[in-house]
Amino acid sequence: MSKSSLRDTGLKVGLEIHVQLNTKRKLFCHCPTESTSELNQTMFHRYLRPARSEVGEVDPAALLEWRRNRAYVYMAPSNSSCLVEADEEPPHPLDEESLMVALAVARALNMNIVDEIHVMRKIVIDGSNVSGFQRTSLIALNGYIEVEGRKIGVQTLCLEEDAARKIEEKELEVTYSLDRLGIPLVEIATAPDIDTPDLALKTALKIGQLVRLTGKAKRGLGSIRQDINVSIKNGAKIEIKGIQHLYLIPRVVEYEVMRQLKLLEIREELANRSIEPNQLKPDIVDITRLFQNSSSKIIRKALSNPEGAVLAVKLPGFKGLLGREIQPGRRFGTELSDYAKVWGGVGGIIHTDELPAYGITSDDVARIYSEIGAEPGRDAIVIVADLRYKGEKALLAVVERAKYAFKGVPEETRAANPDGTTRYMRPRPGAARMYPETDIPPIVVTTDLLAKAEKYVPEHPDLKYKKLVELHGLSSSLAQALLNDLRLDFYEYLAEKYGNSVPYTVIASILVNIIPALRREGLPVDEIGDEVLEDIVKALSEGIIVKEAIPDVLSYLVKNPGASVAKAVEDLGLKKPGISELDDLIVSVINANKDKLLSRSDKAFTIVMSEVMKTVRGKVDGKIVAERVKTKLREILNIT
Numbered sequence: 204m205s206k207s208s209l210r211d212t213g214l215k216v217g218l219e220i221h222v223q224l225n226t227k228r229k230l231f232c233h234c235p236t237e238s239t240s241e242l243n244q245t246m247f248h249r250y251l252r253p254a255r256s257e258v259g260e261v262d263p264a265a266l267l268e269w270r271r272n273r274a275y276v277y278m279a280p281s282n283s284s285c286l287v288e289a290d291e292e293p294p295h296p297l298d299e300e301s302l303m304v305a306l307a308v309a310r311a312l313n314m315n316i317v318d319e320i321h322v323m324r325k326i327v328i329d330g331s332n333v334s335g336f337q338r339t340s341l342i343a344l345n346g347y348i349e350v351e352g353r354k355i356g357v358q359t360l361c362l363e364e365d366a367a368r369k370i371e372e373k374e375l376e377v378t379y380s381l382d383r384l385g386i387p388l389v390e391i392a393t394a395p396d397i398d399t400p401d402l403a404l405k406t407a408l409k410i411g412q413l414v415r416l417t418g419k420a421k422r423g424l425g426s427i428r429q430d431i432n433v434s435i436k437n438g439a440k441i442e443i444k445g446i447q448h449l450y451l452i453p454r455v456v457e458y459e460v461m462r463q464l465k466l467l468e469i470r471e472e473l474a475n476r477s478i479e480p481n482q483l484k485p486d487i488v489d490i491t492r493l494f495q496n497s498s499s500k501i502i503r504k505a506l507s508n509p510e511g512a513v514l515a516v517k518l519p520g521f522k523g524l525l526g527r528e529i530q531p532g533r534r535f536g537t538e539l540s541d542y543a544k545v546w547g548g549v550g551g552i553i554h555t556d557e558l559p560a561y562g563i564t565s566d567d568v569a570r571i572y573s574e575i576g577a578e579p580g581r582d583a584i585v586i587v588a589d590l591r592y593k594g595e596k597a598l599l600a601v602v603e604r605a606k607y608a609f610k611g612v613p614e615e616t617r618a619a620n621p622d623g624t625t626r627y628m629r630p631r632p633g634a635a636r637m638y639p640e641t642d643i644p645p646i647v648v649t650t651d652l653l654a655k656a657e658k659y660v661p662e663h664p665d666l667k668y669k670k671l672v673e674l675h676g677l678s679s680s681l682a683q684a685l686l687n688d689l690r691l692d693f694y695e696y697l698a699e700k701y702g703n704s705v706p707y708t709v710i711a712s713i714l715v716n717i718i719p720a721l722r723r724e725g726l727p728v729d730e731i732g733d734e735v736l737e738d739i740v741k742a743l744s745e746g747i748i749v750k751e752a753i754p755d756v757l758s759y760l761v762k763n764p765g766a767s768v769a770k771a772v773e774d775l776g777l778k779k780p781g782i783s784e785l786d787d788l789i790v791s792v793i794n795a796n797k798d799k800l801l802s803r804s805d806k807a808f809t810i811v812m813s814e815v816m817k818t819v820r821g822k823v824d825g826k827i828v829a830e831r832v833k834t835k836l837r838e839i840l841n842i843t
């Protein structure tokens with residue numbers, strides 16, 4: 204979609220960025236924030252149920268999880284979890300270091316800091332918190348951040364505890380590790396001031412960078428996580444969770460706009476067809492007997508269980524709509540299927556817009572239509588083959604979702620897929636999910652506390668720019684690009700450590716030129732750890748590789764996770780020839796082209812140079828090659 208057509212949709216995007224802090228201890232206990240792998244772990248089980256909030260309501264998202272009736276298994280490593288994570292001991296006082304960092308970030312985001320901090324419990328019963336709630340506290344309100352000359356509102360900054368790490372998910376049992384539970388997170392929520400996918404990315408990068416510049420953010424995969432809210436005119440505010448990388452944000456936004464527009468088209472089509480929502484009835488029909496001799500594998504598998512059944516429901520007037528694509532590779536039928544999966548726990552649905560298929564013949568389809576009393580030219584039918592009780596729940600959810608098609612876009616929380624499309628996850632949580640944490644007294648934000656926080660406030664970008672240009676000699680464009688790069692703090696670290704032997708421009712260029720170029724080629728460069736990048740810079744400083752070889756070495760390391768720079772050098776044939784080997788090569792090139800070189804002595808240098816570089820590019824610095832070529836031409840042919 205073009206920028207202007209996106210603007211015409213009334214696109215509004217808000218971000219919620221979570222950054223893990225690298226503090227000495229966890230937020231509410233004295234365990235370290237380093238995840239440590241440990242074989243000796245204790246394990247325990249829990250069931251969770253929703254509690255009523257302060258206003259006496261039960262949260263819809265919490266209710267969904269409870270209905271799933273799952274057991275939660277927790278793995279508790281003794282060196283990174285204690286009785287607090289297991290909810291067997293009250294929380295310790297809030298970690299002061301985390302609070303300092305949160306206050307510093309709030310200052311840098313021009314926010315109003317609260318007078319008194321109250322720790323609250325937010326109901327979360329997907330098992331990711333042993334207690335059934337996450338502790339969170341509002342630190343500051345109403346600030347802004349400048350991105351590309353725009354002022355983007357920052358609504359809230361909260362300090363909260365990270366959830367447990369999901370290890371495995373089965374239908375009735377989810378396993379979590381407690382090493383991550385309780386690691387401090389700052390959560391920054393922007394206003395929905397963002398109106399293009401690109402600005403959403405730039406804002407997310409800027410916020411992530413700002414927290415990192417405190418020097419107290421964790422790095423690496425999963426240390427920054429982002430949720431986004433997307434809405435368009437006449438659509439709905441959709442919350443999207445679990446976006447793998449910051450760089451996926453623009454695509455997720457675009458696909459969500461596409462989805463909402465397509466759902467609005469379906470609404471219009473239903474109106475054109477004069478279909479009314481009250482024509483949709485939750486009348487589930489058992490059509491098992493039609494499939495006694497079916498050759499469909501899906502159906503035979505379902506019916507192999509004595510509780511198995513084939514159930515169907517009619518969607519009057521929906522023919523053709525279920526097959527409509529609403530995101531790349533996803534149809535309106537997929538949206539219905541998501542509801543069936545989440546609410547009924549079934550593997551999926553079959554609908555008549557995709558039949559005949561899956562071993563269901565056109566004769567079968569005709570029989571289904573007649574059994575249900577549906578019109579083949581007008582109605583769609585949704586079928587589920589599974590355990591009867593699951594199939595019933597699934598089809599009721601399908602009817603509810605189909606009814607929503609008359610309104611357009613249902614408000615919901617969606618989960619991002621790795622390709623940038625999204626799937627239904629759960630209803631939007633209500634406001635009724637907070638209640639006070641009674642184990643921790645309120646914390647007064649004193650001037651003393653604010654003064655202590657001052658040392659973490661990141662340097663202003665203008666000062667950074669000046670330093671990069673004047674002290675490091677970076678070009679204005681390179682410095683500007685670095686100021687917009689998430690790894691600005693990492694650049695500063697590398698520059699400090701290797702700046703004596705590797706030019707600053709080369710270090711900067713790895714981050715802002717080479718990595719983005721490889722990303723455009725589709726390589727998963729964002730999964731690469733900073734330690735790998737440091738290894739490359741170290742190899743440069745030790746003369747093991749030359750700067751021309753960086754793109755090849757980096758893409759090798761992306762494709763071969765865990766490999767060393769030395770292995771890359773060997774496998775890519777980048778082993779540096781010694782001076783005598785280089786001389787041998789030059790001499791052989793000169794000897795092979797003697798006549799040509801003598802007759803065109805003005806071009807001799809260029810000819811030999813280009814021939815030799817074909818072999819040694821990426822292995823030897825061009826300056827050294829040029830020097831040796833000149834020497835040899837003079838020695839052998841007396842050409843200067």
Ligand SMILES: [Zn+2]
Pocket residue numbers: 229232233234283284285286287288385
């Ligand atoms: Zn602990």
